[in-house]
Amino acid sequence: MTDRDDYADWLVRLALELSGRVREYPADANAAWLRAMVADTPDPPSAYRDLAIMLAALVPYDSRPSELLAWWHREERVRTAERILGRELALPVIAERYGAVA
Secondary structure (H helix, E strand, C coil): CCHHHHHHHHHHHHHHHHHHHCCCCCHHHHHHHHHHHHHCCCCHHHHHHHHHHHHHHHCCCCCCHHHHCHHHHHHHHHHHHHHHHCCCCCHHHHHHHHCCCC
């Protein structure tokens, strides 16, 4: 395996982890995490560029944005319901009971 292959593998792992993190952590926490992950690379600006390209390559281009972001809309609706009810709701229970809400 070449250094280029290792770098590509690292980018894939980084992209996949980031795609999961955006669903779990706030933007500022993800930005700090990403800065720390990229800081040790020889050329951080290029790493950010390459990560953007890798993330774009992982997106199914034939899907509508509403399909790609359905997870966000569901969580937004649940959080709104939580504010109204004054208590926390469990997303897995809601998803199991009512299916994914887009």
